[in-house]
Amino acid sequence: MSILECKDLCKNYGRVPALDQVSFTVEPGRIVGLLGPNGSGKTTLIKLANGLLTPSSGEILVCGMAPGKESHACVSYLPERTAIPTWMSARQLLDFYEDFYADFRRDAAEEMLAHLNIQAGQRIKQMSKGTREKVQLIMVMSRAAKLYLLDEPIGGVDPATRDYILSTIIGNYNPEAAVVISTHLISDVEKVLDEVIFINQGRMVLQSSVDQIREEKGMSVDELFREVFRC
Amino acid sequence: MKWLFSNDAPIYTQLIQQIKVGIVSGAFPPGERLPSVRDLATEAGVNPNTMQRALMELERDGLVYTQRTAGRFVTEDKNMIEQAKRSLAERHLKTFLTAMLRLGFQREEIIDLLRQESGEEGMTHVDSGV
Numbered sequence A: 001m002s003i004l005e006c007k008d009l010c011k012n013y014g015r016v017p018a019l020d021q022v023s024f025t026v027e028p029g030r031i032v033g034l035l036g037p038n039g040s041g042k043t044t045l046i047k048l049a050n051g052l053l054t055p056s057s058g059e060i061l062v063c064g065m066a067p068g069k070e071s072h073a074c075v076s077y078l079p080e081r082t083a084i085p086t087w088m089s090a091r092q093l094l095d096f097y098e099d100f101y102a103d104f105r106r107d108a109a110e111e112m113l114a115h116l117n118i119q120a121g122q123r124i125k126q127m128s129k130g131t132r133e134k135v136q137l138i139m140v141m142s143r144a145a146k147l148y149l150l151d152e153p154i155g156g157v158d159p160a161t162r163d164y165i166l167s168t169i170i171g172n173y174n175p176e177a178a179v180v181i182s183t184h185l186i187s188d189v190e191k192v193l194d195e196v197i198f199i200n201q202g203r204m205v206l207q208s209s210v211d212q213i214r215e216e217k218g219m220s221v222d223e224l225f226r227e228v229f230r231c
Numbered sequence B: 001m002k003w004l005f006s007n008d009a010p011i012y013t014q015l016i017q018q019i020k021v022g023i024v025s026g027a028f029p030p031g032e033r034l035p036s037v038r039d040l041a042t043e044a045g046v047n048p049n050t051m052q053r054a055l056m057e058l059e060r061d062g063l064v065y066t067q068r069t070a071g072r073f074v075t076e077d078k079n080m081i082e083q084a085k086r087s088l089a090e091r092h093l094k095t096f097l098t099a100m101l102r103l104g105f106q107r108e109e110i111i112d113l114l115r116q117e118s119g120e121e122g123m124t125h126v127d128s129g130v
Helices: A042-050 A090-100 A107-117 A129-141 A159-171 A186-192 A210-217 A221-228 B011-025 B039-042 B048-061 B080-100 B107-121
Strands: A004-013 A017-025 A029-036 A055-060 A075-078 A147-151 A177-182 A193-199 A201-211 B064-067 B073-074
Touching: A004 A042, A017 A042, A017 A055, A017 A193, A017 A201, A029 A042, A029 A129, A042 A055, A042 A075, A042 A147, A042 A201, A075 A129, A090 A107, A090 A129, A090 A147, A107 A129, A147 A221, A159 A186, A159 B039, A177 A186, A177 A201, A186 B064, A193 A210, A201 A210, A201 B048, A210 A221, A210 B011, A210 B039, B011 B048, B011 B080, B039 B048
Parallel strands: A029 A177, A029 A193, A075 A147, A147 A177
Antiparallel strands: A004 A017, A004 A055, A193 A201, B064 B073
């Protein structure tokens, strides 16, 4: 069964179409890049998969279900902005996630936090922006979810943090789960992806595997993106 | 081992080349167990499925083999490794010759230059990745 499936998915904000007839599937074991310029509909698509928005028409299915209470249990979502309570300490955050999500792997999270030398007593508030982003990603990746939706996980962090985030995604790879990463920093994520989906102005332009693009076009996904979306 | 990727070729073919270099150079010695797919993928910063595909190709060529429960190992067949070394060298030579011919050198001149250069530098080891 597909982990994520969109059929003729449309979303309008008033009269403005944000997504127009988008259809694709994401299979288990895949790490998929959702790539498109600013305002192309990436975040809208991720919010639809989360049930934070409802489709105007068409269908979106997560693990075969319409987004709702049951699907939330198998989706781990990293929002665009840091959304963890900043007054909590790292330990309180672990308790919170453990209470909230049945699939939270506390030992995995603790191991990753220790690797970053984060003290359990340290408050999120006291951490730098990059560290907060790392902590949030650790929380998201420590769930044994079926679908990880990562909205711009590497935007706004330094290259070393970027590497850490990407290697955390690879290190937590699970052949039964799928990861969708939205970003426009393509050259950084390209090697981590199986497939890419290009969207532009709410329409899907392309779905292909990274190596197929390289094989057929003799160029990287980053170069193809620059060509397709040349301003 | 340092992993480097260019933009103009599929990632899995570049992985194959670099693992071959690793085997030939002894970074992955004959008969030795290879790290797991996940560890290799994390180290190279690539998708685990892409790494898996590269290893399966190497397995098909016989350079690595799987032992059902113990993991993947480098072949112990020295001839096969020697062969891989030779074919990697041929690729380098081909690229080199194409570039030199484009610069307008004749074959004899190239050989003379090579002799001079290797005499002066005492055949220093140059690591260019592929």
